[in-house]
Amino acid sequence: NNFDPIVLADDNGDSYNFEQVAIIPMDNETYVILKPMDKMEGVEDDEAFVFKITKDEKGESRLVIEDNDEIGEKVFNEYYKLLDEEESENYMNDVRLAYHRTKMIDINHMEEGEDL
Secondary structure, rough: OOOOOOOEEOOOOOOOEEEEEEHHHHHHHHEEEEEEOOOOOOOOOOOOHHHHHHEEEOOOEEEEEEEOOOHHHHHHHHHHHHHHHHHHHHHHHHEEEEEEEEHHHHHOOOOOOOOO
């Protein structure tokens, strides 16, 4: 993840700072979800944009806003799926850690010669 703000300009030349939320590889393309850090007219605080990463004629990466609603929805669904997997993994790590801590406590309170 890029932790520095990404600065993009609109058609009027006004610059806006964006926070990178996620990079989503999907269907042989790469998409990025960006959330505005600056107040933008007509955009709620909890809204984000989907951009497709493309290459220009010089081979440099460019961000192009994805205006196909169906693709945008697929990108967000993939993002939510990844979040669910991460939450499940974190939960399992927490369970394992709690289990190991319990075992450590049990080991510390075992009587000599007692099996695990």
